[in-house]
Amino acid sequence: MTQSPTGASSTTAAPAAAPAMVKAEGVHKSFGSVEVLKGIDLEVRTGEVFCLIGPSGSGKSTFLRCINHLEKINAGRLYVDGELVGYRQKGDKLYELKDSEVAFKRRDIGMVFQRFNLFPHMTAVENVMEAPVQVKGTAKARARERATELLERVGLADKAGNYPSQLSGGQQQRVAIARALAMDPKLMLFDEPTSALDPELVGDVLDVMRDLAESGMTMVVVTHEMGFAREVGDSLVFMDGGVVVESGNPRDVLTDPQQERTKSFLSKVL
Amino acid sequence: MTVDVNKTDGCADVTPPAGPEAIKAVPVRHPGRYVSAAVALALLGAVVYAFAQGKINWDAIPEYFFDDRILDGVWNTLQLTILSMLIGIVGGIVLAVMRLSKNPVTSSIAWFYIWFFRGTPVLVQLFVWFNLGLVFEYINLGPIYKDYWSSFMTPLLTALLGLGLNEAAYMAEICRAGLLSVDEGQTEASHALGMSHVKTLRRIVIPQAMRVIVPPTGNEVINMLKTTSLVSAVQFLDLFKQAQDIGQNAGSSVEMYFLAAAWYLIMTSILSVGQYYIERYYARGSSRTLPPTPFQRFRAAVLPARRPKGVTA
Numbered sequence: 001m002t003q004s005p006t007g008a009s010s011t012t013a014a015p016a017a018a019p020a021m022v023k024a025e026g027v028h029k030s031f032g033s034v035e036v037l038k039g040i041d042l043e044v045r046t047g048e049v050f051c052l053i054g055p056s057g058s059g060k061s062t063f064l065r066c067i068n069h070l071e072k073i074n075a076g077r078l079y080v081d082g083e084l085v086g087y088r089q090k091g092d093k094l095y096e097l098k099d100s101e102v103a104f105k106r107r108d109i110g111m112v113f114q115r116f117n118l119f120p121h122m123t124a125v126e127n128v129m130e131a132p133v134q135v136k137g138t139a140k141a142r143a144r145e146r147a148t149e150l151l152e153r154v155g156l157a158d159k160a161g162n163y164p165s166q167l168s169g170g171q172q173q174r175v176a177i178a179r180a181l182a183m184d185p186k187l188m189l190f191d192e193p194t195s196a197l198d199p200e201l202v203g204d205v206l207d208v209m210r211d212l213a214e215s216g217m218t219m220v221v222v223t224h225e226m227g228f229a230r231e232v233g234d235s236l237v238f239m240d241g242g243v244v245v246e247s248g249n250p251r252d253v254l255t256d257p258q259q260e261r262t263k264s265f266l267s268k269v270l
Numbered sequence: 271m272t273v274d275v276n277k278t279d280g281c282a283d284v285t286p287p288a289g290p291e292a293i294k295a296v297p298v299r300h301p302g303r304y305v306s307a308a309v310a311l312a313l314l315g316a317v318v319y320a321f322a323q324g325k326i327n328w329d330a331i332p333e334y335f336f337d338d339r340i341l342d343g344v345w346n347t348l349q350l351t352i353l354s355m356l357i358g359i360v361g362g363i364v365l366a367v368m369r370l371s372k373n374p375v376t377s378s379i380a381w382f383y384i385w386f387f388r389g390t391p392v393l394v395q396l397f398v399w400f401n402l403g404l405v406f407e408y409i410n411l412g413p414i415y416k417d418y419w420s421s422f423m424t425p426l427l428t429a430l431l432g433l434g435l436n437e438a439a440y441m442a443e444i445c446r447a448g449l450l451s452v453d454e455g456q457t458e459a460s461h462a463l464g465m466s467h468v469k470t471l472r473r474i475v476i477p478q479a480m481r482v483i484v485p486p487t488g489n490e491v492i493n494m495l496k497t498t499s500l501v502s503a504v505q506f507l508d509l510f511k512q513a514q515d516i517g518q519n520a521g522s523s524v525e526m527y528f529l530a531a532a533w534y535l536i537m538t539s540i541l542s543v544g545q546y547y548i549e550r551y552y553a554r555g556s557s558r559t560l561p562p563t564p565f566q567r568f569r570a571a572v573l574p575a576r577r578p579k580g581v582t583a
Binding site for chain 2: 068070099100103104105106107109110111113115117118119120121130131134135163176179180183
């Protein structure tokens, strides 16, 4: 009954030998009677940029949300950095994690949403400071300093005092990326980060993401930006109907898809 | 009828427009407006005349306006309003969170509470609290406190319990609406950053819900201020009770009711101003998306000259 929040000792059953940041084994997820994920197997290696593409309703966003336990999986196993997501395994029994333990694990996983979800009642710099101050107990002055650095990194040093409603979509999304980075995550999840943006603003956000990829961050990116996937991605998975249809090197899959379903999808979006 | 001079002109001199000349048209007449204004003025005059005719001792109002008993009543009314609103707001937040919780027991209890207190008149509730001594002779909290119910249940406590617990039911619905108005993405973003449920509620959800909660709460405060007049029925010496007592002793009941009405109007006006500034505070960061309420628009029209001073202060 060690209450260690990291729970590292309790995952002896996990095959954590490989340097996999995310490992999914037969992940199933249903909403009521609708089965959205029908057995996903995949592996995201540490330090790589992993792109998930597919038509809407294919389950790619749902899978992403499972990784930080915003959705509960119904069957299969999902590991992040060698530890089970949302559960603790003792022998062959699974125990649900308490809310506080789930929250503790989420500290290490940054997430960027399609609709930004910035806190509208806080300025840009306050948005970035919020989690370090409230969750990690960082001193306010220190957190503000770091938040200013991060805003500078995403090219928004001059917007620190602005409220989200005074920023463009692209600026808001870059603040959201800075906000996620403020927790020094080991894994970043991007849920269609450019889908809600005007076309001319997409580039700024992708530049920040490219920059982040070059710094060695492990990233799982749900995207419709095939150009980004081809250029920056290390692995790519094409999902449809809740299963992985095809996976491999993005350049290979995008230029020479093997499956019929992949071909017809790519012919429509490229 | 002699006013319609223009009619005789007819429409003879209608010349084709020779350029972008300013239009000089005969405005449409609205005889109905004159008629309705005259009727309204006549009715108002009749009301004023009636009151001037009546045997009202107007001098009694300024005489008692700052009477110690009246000021005492004003203070008691304000105190009671603030304290019962505090009970109402705290209780309302607790009930709203209970109703939204996944625990079926707590959410049902909250539902039942709201159903009961919203469904029975406050006056009845006040009398029930006041007369509970008929059921419980003593109040006995073990070694801590023991007394007769009648001496425990002072008029102030009766009034506070009656008004506060009733208000909590209304505030619960207002708070619930506020909490539900915050986008779910906010909760998700907060959770994804590793913030706990409580921190998410306190730091992210409630500050945003306040924008929705404050205007109807301001309404409730003003309502509460007026509803406190009911507690004269349980012997609490509020403004209304004091005015009533003075009126009965001095033989000027109606005058004292006028006096009380004036004091209530003064207090509600001051509260409205306070509400405006609280709303402005919680609108920060979202004022661009939030259309001004009619109340705000009205205030904007009245206050623009004063605003620059207020902002720099």
